[in-house]
Every structure is written in C-alpha cells, then in structure tokens.
Amino acid sequence: MPIVINSLEYQLPADPRVSLLDFIRDHTGLPGTKKGCDHGQCGACTVILDGVRINSCLTLAVMHDNCDVITIEGIGSAEQPSALQQAFVKHDGFQCGYCTPGQICSATAMLAEIAEGWPSDATQDIGTRPSLSDEEIRERMSGNLCRCGAYPNIVAAIREVADAGQ
Amino acid sequence: MTAHMKHDQPDERNVLDHMAQGIIGKSLDRPEGLLKVSGTATYAAEYVIDGCLEGVIVTSTCARGKVTSIDKQSVMSMPGVVDVINEPRMIARPAQGTANEAPEHKVGEIHYWGQPVALVVAETIEQARDAAKNLVIEYAPALAEFNPEDVVPEPQPDGTNEGDLNQAMEGADQCVDLTFTTEGHASAAMEPHAAIAQWDGKMLTVHASLQMLNYNIAELADALKLKQSQIRLISRYVGGGFGSKLGISEEVVAASVAAMVLDRPVRVVMSRQQVFQTIMRRSETRQRVRLSAKADGTFTGIGHEAVVSNLPGEEFAEPVTQSTDFLYAGDNRIMQIAVARIHRMTAGSVRAPGEAVGMPALEAAIDELAEKLGIDPIELRLRNLPDKHPVEGTPYSSRKLAECLTQGAKSFGWKKGKRTPRSRREGEWWIGTGVASAARVHNVGEAKARVTLRDDGTALVETDMTDIGTGTYAILGQIAGEMLGLNPDAVDVQLGDTKHPRGPGSGGSWGAASIGSAVFLACEAIRKELAGRAKVKAEKLTLKDGQIGTGKFSLPLTELIGGKSISVIGHYEPGAVEKNFVASGYGAFFAEVAVNHWTGETRVRRMTGAFGFGRVLNAKTARSQCIGGMVWCIGSALTEALHFDPNDGHLVNCDLAEYHVPVHRDIPDLDVIMVEERDPVASLIQAKGIGELGMCGGAGAIANAIYNACGARMHAFPMTPDKVLSAMPD
Numbered sequence A: 001m002p003i004v005i006n007s008l009e010y011q012l013p014a015d016p017r018v019s020l021l022d023f024i025r026d027h028t029g030l031p032g033t034k035k036g037c038d039h040g041q042c043g044a045c046t047v048i049l050d051g052v053r054i055n056s057c058l059t060l061a062v063m064h065d066n067c068d069v070i071t072i073e074g075i076g077s078a079e080q081p082s083a084l085q086q087a088f089v090k091h092d093g094f095q096c097g098y099c100t101p102g103q104i105c106s107a108t109a110m111l112a113e114i115a116e117g118w119p120s121d122a123t124q125d126i127g128t129r130p131s132l133s134d135e136e137i138r139e140r141m142s143g144n145l146c147r148c149g150a151y152p153n154i155v156a157a158i159r160e161v162a163d164a165g166q
Numbered sequence B: 001m002t003a004h005m006k007h008d009q010p011d012e013r014n015v016l017d018h019m020a021q022g023i024i025g026k027s028l029d030r031p032e033g034l035l036k037v038s039g040t041a042t043y044a045a046e047y048v049i050d051g052c053l054e055g056v057i058v059t060s061t062c063a064r065g066k067v068t069s070i071d072k073q074s075v076m077s078m079p080g081v082v083d084v085i086n087e088p089r090m091i092a093r094p095a096q097g098t099a100n101e102a103p104e105h106k107v108g109e110i111h112y113w114g115q116p117v118a119l120v121v122a123e124t125i126e127q128a129r130d131a132a133k134n135l136v137i138e139y140a141p142a143l144a145e146f147n148p149e150d151v152v153p154e155p156q157p158d159g160t161n162e163g164d165l166n167q168a169m170e171g172a173d174q175c176v177d178l179t180f181t182t183e184g185h186a187s188a189a190m191e192p193h194a195a196i197a198q199w200d201g202k203m204l205t206v207h208a209s210l211q212m213l214n215y216n217i218a219e220l221a222d223a224l225k226l227k228q229s230q231i232r233l234i235s236r237y238v239g240g241g242f243g244s245k246l247g248i249s250e251e252v253v254a255a256s257v258a259a260m261v262l263d264r265p266v267r268v269v270m271s272r273q274q275v276f277q278t279i280m281r282r283s284e285t286r287q288r289v290r291l292s293a294k295a296d297g298t299f300t301g302i303g304h305e306a307v308v309s310n311l312p313g314e315e316f317a318e319p320v321t322q323s324t325d326f327l328y329a330g331d332n333r334i335m336q337i338a339v340a341r342i343h344r345m346t347a348g349s350v351r352a353p354g355e356a357v358g359m360p361a362l363e364a365a366i367d368e369l370a371e372k373l374g375i376d377p378i379e380l381r382l383r384n385l386p387d388k389h390p391v392e393g394t395p396y397s398s399r400k401l402a403e404c405l406t407q408g409a410k411s412f413g414w415k416k417g418k419r420t421p422r423s424r425r426e427g428e429w430w431i432g433t434g435v436a437s438a439a440r441v442h443n444v445g446e447a448k449a450r451v452t453l454r455d456d457g458t459a460l461v462e463t464d465m466t467d468i469g470t471g472t473y474a475i476l477g478q479i480a481g482e483m484l485g486l487n488p489d490a491v492d493v494q495l496g497d498t499k500h501p502r503g504p505g506s507g508g509s510w511g512a513a514s515i516g517s518a519v520f521l522a523c524e525a526i527r528k529e530l531a532g533r534a535k536v537k538a539e540k541l542t543l544k545d546g547q548i549g550t551g552k553f554s555l556p557l558t559e560l561i562g563g564k565s566i567s568v569i570g571h572y573e574p575g576a577v578e579k580n581f582v583a584s585g586y587g588a589f590f591a592e593v594a595v596n597h598w599t600g601e602t603r604v605r606r607m608t609g610a611f612g613f614g615r616v617l618n619a620k621t622a623r624s625q626c627i628g629g630m631v632w633c634i635g636s637a638l639t640e641a642l643h644f645d646p647n648d649g650h651l652v653n654c655d656l657a658e659y660h661v662p663v664h665r666d667i668p669d670l671d672v673i674m675v676e677e678r679d680p681v682a683s684l685i686q687a688k689g690i691g692e693l694g695m696c697g698g699a700g701a702i703a704n705a706i707y708n709a710c711g712a713r714m715h716a717f718p719m720t721p722d723k724v725l726s727a728m729p730d
C-alpha cells in the first residue's frame, strides 16, 4: 500500500531503515520538513500524521502504509500561505527559518488539540476546557526548539491566529 | 565601476536620513519570509543532485593518540558501500572565524574525543550510516589533560596593568573580590552542518552551511590545494550559525575530497551529536573580578582576570575582558586572560565571544558592590561612565549606555531605593528583580557588493554575504531602496554565492554595518550617475517610488535610465576611525524572576532590554536579533552547560535532550527598547552590530534578580536548581 503525503500517493521505500523524515526529505522532493537532531529532541521534523503531530524522525516510513501525512508544503505555499504562515511572517516568528516548518505544523495541530479540549501541563483545571492562554501555547509548543530565540514572536503569531479563529 | 571608501573620517552626513523613500528603519517583513514559512527556502543539504552519494563521518573514540589502522575491508562488502576515505587533505578541526587558511592538524592524529577520522561513502544514507558504525578502527591512545583545573594556564601577551590595583583595594571604602565560573556553551544552530560537493574535473561547487564565504573559499582552497577560481561556494539560506559556521568545518572538506576522489557528487551531513562533538565550543571560564570604590561609589580600581581553555596550537582565547577594558572608570586596572591547554574539542567563537560570559560576571560583581555601598545599582553604574577610554584616552564614538539604563528602568518599572532580598513572596515563589549593563565591541570588515539599477527601474544587489537569520536580505533591500527611491519589493537581493562580489560574511555582528556600507557606497555612485544624466547636482536629486525629481522636473526613473542600466560595485574598507575611537554597542537588561523556595527552580517572569546600536535598519528584524540574544541570556544564566567526562574527556551531553537550550515555556514576553542613535564611526550607514549585544550581560541581570528574590548569591553559571538550593538561606 502507498503512503499519502499532501494528498499524493508515494510507494514506500524498499529499505526498512528509512525514517519517515528521511523518506519525506529525500524520496518525495519535499525538503520543507527539517532535520535538526534525528532523535526526537527538537521538533524540526514535525508533520501531521492522520491528524496528529509527530516527530517524523522517530518513526520508520514502512510503518505508515496507507497513512495520511501533511507536511509544511501541504499546509500552504508561498503563493497561498495559511493564516498561520502569514502570521509568522508578520510577527517575524523566525530568523534563520530552520525550525519554522516544524513550528508551523506543530502549531496547526496544537490549535486543533486545544479545540478538542486536550489538557496540558499548563492547564489549571483538567476538568474544564483548556484556555488559549500564552502559557498554554508555550507549554504545548515546548517540543519545538528555536535556537534563534524567536519564541515571543512565534507565540504572538499563534495567538493572533487562535484569537481570529475563536 | 567601483565606488571605494576607506573609513578614515566619521561620517556625520547621515545621508540615509535625507532620502525620500522613507523605508529605512521601518518594521518591514523579511522578503524571504514566505519561502521560509512554506518550507521552500533551500538549505545546504536540500539541493537535489543526480547520482549524489552519501558520506557519513566516523569520529574517534579516544581523546588523544594516533589512528593505527582503518580496516576498509570491514565495510567494503556491505551493501551500497562505495569507499572509505581518510586522506591528508581532510581536516581534523574546524577553522576559526576569519582564519582564511585551512587548519593544519592531521586527520590521523587525535587531539580530542570525537575528532573526525574517516568518511564512509555509500549509495544511500542508511547504508553509509550502517557501514560507519561497523568500520573497524584501531588507535594508539596517549595520555592527555582534559580538565582546565589540572594544568597551569599560559597568560596571553596583551593584558592591561595600570596603576596598583592591590593598593586600591586596600585603600577602598568598599571593594569586592569574587571568583566566578561559567561552563562551556554550544552554538547548537538548528541546522546541522552539511555540504554537498560536486567536482567536474576543473571546478568544485559546494552547497554548504557557512557564515563567511569570503574567508571559507580561501580555507577550502588551502585544504584542497585548489585555486579559489576553481571553487564556488553557495549558502543562500543558513539555518543558524552563532559562530559555529564561521570557518569551514570537517564535513565541507570531507564532501569535497570524496567528490574529487570518486568523481561523483557527495553529500555529508553531520549528526547532531557530531556537531556537538567536533564543532567549536565556547570555553568554560574561571574569572576573578575585583572592584574597589570610594564611599560615593566612584571606582578606584577594576580587575578582571580569566582562565579559559583551548586545544594546544589554537590561537583563539575567549576574550572575556574585552568590554571591561573600556566600560567603567577606575585608575587602577588589571585585565588578563590565560589559556589552559586541554584536550577538549576546539574552543572558538560562540555568539558574543568574550562578553557573553565576561559581562555577566562583571555585572554580578557590580551588584554586590552596590549592595555594600548602599547605592542603587543603576546609579552606581551611571556614576562610573568615563568620558574617554580609561587607559588610552581614546574618545568613544557614540554611547547610549546611560540612556539605555534610564529608559529601560522606566519601562521596566525599576524601583529605586534600598534593595532587600526576600522582600516579595507569592506562594512558594520568591520574586525579585535585577539589572545589568550590556556592552559588545563593534567590528567592521572589508566588504564589496554590486548594485545594478536595471532598465526596468528595479535594482539588483549581489554579494556573497550571508543571511543566517539576521535579516541581511531585508536590510540590504531597505538600504538600496531608500537610496534609489524604490520599494523594497523592487530590489532583488542575491546573497550567499561566491560568484558575487565578496562581502564581509556574518560574524562578530559586523555584517550589517559592513555590507550595508558597501551597498550604500554603490548606491551613492548610482545617484551621482543619475544626477549627471539629469544634469543636476546629486544633492538636488529626489528619488521616490521609481520617480526622479530634480527640483525643476520629475520623470520616471526608467526614462532617465533609458535602457542603459547602471552597475556599481561598492567597496567599503575599515579605516582610521577604528583606531581613533572606541566603538561599541551598549544596553541594559532588567529581569524579574521567581525562585521556588523548595526546589530552587528559577523562572524568568519578564525581561526588558534597552539597546543602543546606532541606526536601526529594520525595526522588526533588529528587535528579533535582540530577543534572540535575550533568550540566550536566559539559557546561559539558567541551563546551558557542556559537561565533560573527567576520565576520558568526552562530551557527555552531546545532544539537544541533554544540552538544555531554552524552550518556549522558558521564555516570557520580552520587552525591547531600541534607543535612537546614529554612530558616525561605526559605519557609513551609522549602524552598529546587534546580533550579539542582546546576550552580553543579561545573565548577570538574572543572577542579580535571583539574589534579590531569594537571597542566594552565586558565582557559578548556569544557576541550576541544585546550586540555588544550596546557596539559599534557610
């Protein structure tokens, strides 16, 4: 069975050692997903797999036949950027840009998680719906490192889109 | 045509302020922003090249000794393996920033744990990685010193010793004599070092992740014994540098050698662990800070002595005392750095070498002195700003330190008066505030850029200068746009390719000032040419929105260009002003922290940074540089430390799980104030560097805030919970 990435089908690799990240970057012509550590420590490789954000370096491509993957290229393009991509540009939510696709994929899925009521470490009362506080955003984005230190601007970008969507 | 200027005189014309377009300094989006957010900006490892092989570096498992054998046959029969390469052209250490030549050290002679010894090349990355793990290498290990405390450090030749500091300390109304330690730091840029090399028999093309192509091309040519004209380096997008990509490193040369040996393109990407193990570290430091003062707070003496470390044979010594040299008054002065020769990976530039660790120690010492004197710490600093360089008597170029301290204090809500630790508690948390000055020497480098005003009325800027996240694409578009009366989207900026004129490279915060001056010079010459064509004086020219006005008439720029595009190379050269003035960026940090009484955990609750760095070229990207620096302050104050095994010298925390860079939740909203300034000495565009200033002292403000919060006075960075707990009074 193939794997579906951004609505296109790809045949899985013959070599079972190929990580999902390397498959996306090197076998599909979609280098937007980044490799910062290859060990699940930085979030640069975040993609959305069957609706859930994952570190694509921590899983093998062959485990995902018939799965549906959305990468940064599937979220929007330079010509037709998503609201979050536009907000990142407006708030300068990046500098070098290397962590950025991961931040945006992560934030896209994160907003859906909050909407569904998933609690986090920052949630005051897990019996109630989590709020969209800056602290919630920061906690939930903490798996996405940014060495350039664009954090306050990333939060501002996410905040703007979250507020607009409410 | 070339427009050349050597910066021998201060440029007080402030030409950019008299232009008509009105975009300089504005908070504009980065022109490459949409590419970055859509994942279509192409970084070094991402160029698709037919038939490209994959190389994996193999590193040493001892810290000193010799490679006695590499058993190629142990892997040659593995699937896909093409070759194992270990030859003398490869390099064993990264080149230091602006080295301009290859490091000499040989690959087979081991000087640090994790030193590259060979490259395994295979058809796929999986095959190469597997083979690299299986390659059998034998070593003859030798004894080595790993710990700076175990060796006698060598004093550096260029210290300061003025007056008699010992006597000043004895005669002082108040003084402090403190020893601080800071741990090693890693740049940890998010993009691991990577290179793809292609060799066609005559010409080598390398896509790499590098900060300073103008030097890197010479370094690579030297390593490979090629002419520079046989090499083209391309680094259009660099996923962060922070010093780690100043000089060429092992993967660039390994990929190039392999491509030349095998006649096929080869890609080499370092693993995160290899980046930690083989690329530059910032040295740990041990610093003695002495301050002596009269009762009114006037400094009579200032001493700053540091022991840092590096490998044998490395010239670089973390310049810890660099800004202490000129920042505060005091007739009796000692500044001295000594280097302990040990076998850890190369020590080199990591964002703000020197001040990043020297300023926090100095500023924490001042806080202790202020407490002893009973003087507000801001007031104490303000009372000790000299009129000129305290030893050499050289004038300052432009210095906004006092403004930064006072404006920052106002914005932060700094409370003057007696400061008593443990004055405020919220539940388990002690709350406190701290302040520190920022200073970072200003540098410039020789720079060339070509600006072409094209037939269609748009402009093209070309230089091999890089944008490592700093905003070079944005600011060069704004400088050229301002000078030529064009919207930034009518200016195409092409960077990061050695086929263009040589820029200064990105490093030491000198990029914007240097290359900006080169673009400025080129544009000035173009304006002159336009004035000539319009038969008016250049000063009479108004260029705005693609229209040219002379006071007498106005017409579209394209008409005056009339099919004859104008192309000028601007050539900026540092000159006498460098010697005749002390130029530095200045600032002030204010932090409010919460320290947990039971766990010793510190949370930074808010932070203000006020900075003066000359002209702001783009308020948005400038602010980003500042907040990035402040994030690094928080990391170096609280969490970042390289840990080495004292027995075999290996780096224990060689990944992002164990080396703790700040994450989202560690960073509160950061308040940045950019104090209006024009520095006629710093550059022809009156701008100074900002990339490093934002992290030069802030860790000291956090340390001071921790003390004010909970009463724990510490002298060891980072201030992790274990240290806070043991220093906290009951």
Ligand code: FES
Pocket: A034, A035, A036, A037, A038, A039, A040, A041, A042, A043, A044, A045, A046, A055, A056, A057, A058
């Ligand atoms: S590359 Fe996957 S988490 Fe870092």
Ligand code: FES
Pocket: A093, A094, A095, A096, A097, A098, A099, A100, A145, A146, A147, A148, A149, A150, B190, B239, B240, B469
């Ligand atoms: S933008 Fe450079 S690491 Fe986040």
